[in-house]
Amino acid sequence: MAVIQVNDLTYAYPQGRSVGPCSFTVEKGEFLHVTGSSGCGKSTIARCISGLIPHIYHGKMTGEVLINGRSTLSTRMWELSELAGFVFQNPSMQMLGNTVEEEIIIGLENLGLDRAEISGRLEESLGRFGLDSLRGRDPQTLSGGEQQKLALAAITSRRPPVLVLDEPLSMLDVSAATELTRYLSLLSRSGTTVIAFEHRADYLSSLPGVRVMALDSAASVKFSRRRASASCPDCKCGAKPLVISNICVNAGKTRILENMSLTVQSGSVTAIVGRNGTGKTTLLRAITGLQPFEGSVTVNGKKPDFGLVCQNADLQIFNAAVRSEILYRVNNPDMKLYARLLEILGLGRYENTPPLILSEGEKKRLALATVLIRKPEHGVLLDEPSLGQDAAHKHTLMELCAEIASTGKTVILTTHDLHLASMADRIVVLGPDGVTASGRTEDILADDSIWARAGMFVPGWITEDERKGITA
Amino acid sequence: MKQDAYGMTGALSISESSPLRKVDPRTKLALCLAASLAVMLPLQKVAVFFVLYFMFLAWARLLPGALRQIWKLKWILAVLFVVDWLVVSPELAVVVTLRLVIVAGVFAMFFSTTTPSELCLALVWMRVPYRYAFSLGLSFQAVGHINSEWRKILEAQKARGAFSAPSGWRYPVEQVKNLVSLTVPAVVLAAKRAWSMTEAAYARGFESPNRRPYKALLMSRADWFIVSGAAFIFILILSWRLP
Numbered sequence: 253m254a255v256i257q258v259n260d261l262t263y264a265y266p267q268g269r270s271v272g273p274c275s276f277t278v279e280k281g282e283f284l285h286v287t288g289s290s291g292c293g294k295s296t297i298a299r300c301i302s303g304l305i306p307h308i309y310h311g312k313m314t315g316e317v318l319i320n321g322r323s324t325l326s327t328r329m330w331e332l333s334e335l336a337g338f339v340f341q342n343p344s345m346q347m348l349g350n351t352v353e354e355e356i357i358i359g360l361e362n363l364g365l366d367r368a369e370i371s372g373r374l375e376e377s378l379g380r381f382g383l384d385s386l387r388g389r390d391p392q393t394l395s396g397g398e399q400q401k402l403a404l405a406a407i408t409s410r411r412p413p414v415l416v417l418d419e420p421l422s423m424l425d426v427s428a429a430t431e432l433t434r435y436l437s438l439l440s441r442s443g444t445t446v447i448a449f450e451h452r453a454d455y456l457s458s459l460p461g462v463r464v465m466a467l468d469s470a471a472s473v474k475f476s477r478r479r480a481s482a483s484c485p486d487c488k489c490g491a492k493p494l495v496i497s498n499i500c501v502n503a504g505k506t507r508i509l510e511n512m513s514l515t516v517q518s519g520s521v522t523a524i525v526g527r528n529g530t531g532k533t534t535l536l537r538a539i540t541g542l543q544p545f546e547g548s549v550t551v552n553g554k555k556p557d558f559g560l561v562c563q564n565a566d567l568q569i570f571n572a573a574v575r576s577e578i579l580y581r582v583n584n585p586d587m588k589l590y591a592r593l594l595e596i597l598g599l600g601r602y603e604n605t606p607p608l609i610l611s612e613g614e615k616k617r618l619a620l621a622t623v624l625i626r627k628p629e630h631g632v633l634l635d636e637p638s639l640g641q642d643a644a645h646k647h648t649l650m651e652l653c654a655e656i657a658s659t660g661k662t663v664i665l666t667t668h669d670l671h672l673a674s675m676a677d678r679i680v681v682l683g684p685d686g687v688t689a690s691g692r693t694e695d696i697l698a699d700d701s702i703w704a705r706a707g708m709f710v711p712g713w714i715t716e717d718e719r720k721g722i723t724a
Numbered sequence: 725m726k727q728d729a730y731g732m733t734g735a736l737s738i739s740e741s742s743p744l745r746k747v748d749p750r751t752k753l754a755l756c757l758a759a760s761l762a763v764m765l766p767l768q769k770v771a772v773f774f775v776l777y778f779m780f781l782a783w784a785r786l787l788p789g790a791l792r793q794i795w796k797l798k799w800i801l802a803v804l805f806v807v808d809w810l811v812v813s814p815e816l817a818v819v820v821t822l823r824l825v826i827v828a829g830v831f832a833m834f835f836s837t838t839t840p841s842e843l844c845l846a847l848v849w850m851r852v853p854y855r856y857a858f859s860l861g862l863s864f865q866a867v868g869h870i871n872s873e874w875r876k877i878l879e880a881q882k883a884r885g886a887f888s889a890p891s892g893w894r895y896p897v898e899q900v901k902n903l904v905s906l907t908v909p910a911v912v913l914a915a916k917r918a919w920s921m922t923e924a925a926y927a928r929g930f931e932s933p934n935r936r937p938y939k940a941l942l943m944s945r946a947d948w949f950i951v952s953g954a955a956f957i958f959i960l961i962l963s964w965r966l967p
Contacts, residue, residue: 304923330932338927345917346924350839350865357938358925364934392869406928542879560883566916567880570908581886581901608912619884626885 260315288467290613303332337412347391397528499547523673526682559623565615631662
């Protein structure tokens, strides 16, 4: 019997954007992986299944969604929350508790469980997701990956028969993502129906018994295996490397980076990878001078000029239209570059659209355009640029990075996405003690001992081709 | 004090070392109520209460935090003091200033030793419906994020070069634009956070009639001691006949 039935579902937001129609069914214990290009409506459908649409959204919904034969239209929201648990895309915005423990307890209290049962489930969840040592911490002070785990713990502890996940892997490092997919597979085998809306397909496709459903044709675009650039290997454009010497960064009493030294070649794309909480974002902030540090960060002996694209694009966007956003306070803008940015970043049709109504992926690309239009002298830094991006856009992004690098500039990106990292020229692996290794991508990917030291591994689906950097 | 990777405080600056941290939130609410009533007293009694109250804050290891909060109000206090002095009398200037300082200290005491969930429990005990108590607790929690979010926005705007225009009072239009570049994302983020939290609450069964609280409030001996001590002092001050 189908646990989920979606019949001719359409939904139109009050702002005009619409999704559907779509119909599908999901059987009990099935693991469904839903793919689709950025902005195709994955999050909207996830909200329809969980009942948030139509209960707290007031757009126009037609068709119906049935969970265990009960329509989401006529069932109360708190009852639906017991039938289908929903894990959101951006966990940091949805933390309700003042501590990690409280975050889990809130959902359990609403089930009407007694104290002993809540205690038992709390301990089990903390243990399963490795949150034991963080139980007293404020959720807002956790890293993105830790928050993602906490969001999962809070929902799975309620043991809903259906679990709906919107981009559950986006913030997780390779180990955590692999661990989570295994756990989801286990849940599915034990009878829980799992529906994951996820761009990072490889983690899920490697699991047995996962059904894939594409919401649009663009979802079937395979990630290109082409190396980003082999540009400027013996750089003759005169650009000097970025030299990071013995930098130390503290946050309160916690030391985030300790005596870290690193040289990043100009004219290259460098990917910084590492487990959640190893200081990747902190390093980027130190390079731009936003983060106070001890030590030195220089290019040719001087303070560098890098543009930074933040993880959360909402922090950088405020104008009334995409055009004015990109050209904001740019003196003598290069309109050729502007037109090219619109084209390659897929923003052409949104030129006069208010940025705030773009999808998360589109906003991210817009934030990148606002930085690139300024042509920062030494290059750009991208903090988790692949979050919310589909394969086609990741490919475009790396092409763009290669183009920037070919002009002698430095491109540094932090990522959990090893596909993306495998397309960079160089990889820096951050471990618990700072830089574990730094070198050419093929060398780093081929050396398992490096990954082991950083508490990570290269999954099997990063093929031998990618390890050797064979171009498509 | 909790800090994130930005070196900023998290949702709340809870003073874990204060003996009031373990005190029942209802006791602290009672203390707040007593202090709020005490500010209505005449100058001499307010002055005595002021001294006793700040001795109490010192005992509770909350004096530095309370002084920081009061320091933030320095301009308001100074303006009120001068205006009251010039328009009415020096006595009124002193009493109004003392009252405001006490009220600021009371809030500092309560919010630096009480978490939003404890506040929620106390409100529910006071028969405030759970949905309002929970929402109030969440709002109280979210206020703590505003400062850190503001700084993140400032950094992000600097990083994209939005603050490239000349600064200073001679460029008022540029200053207004700078303010817009900070305010719009701040408002958007606050609205998104509020909406996301609403979604998260509903996705976890908010408004379920079956809800059973995990934690329960419990008045300990220390609580009764503090409440009765405060009541005794309050009555003593009230019954003190001024010459």
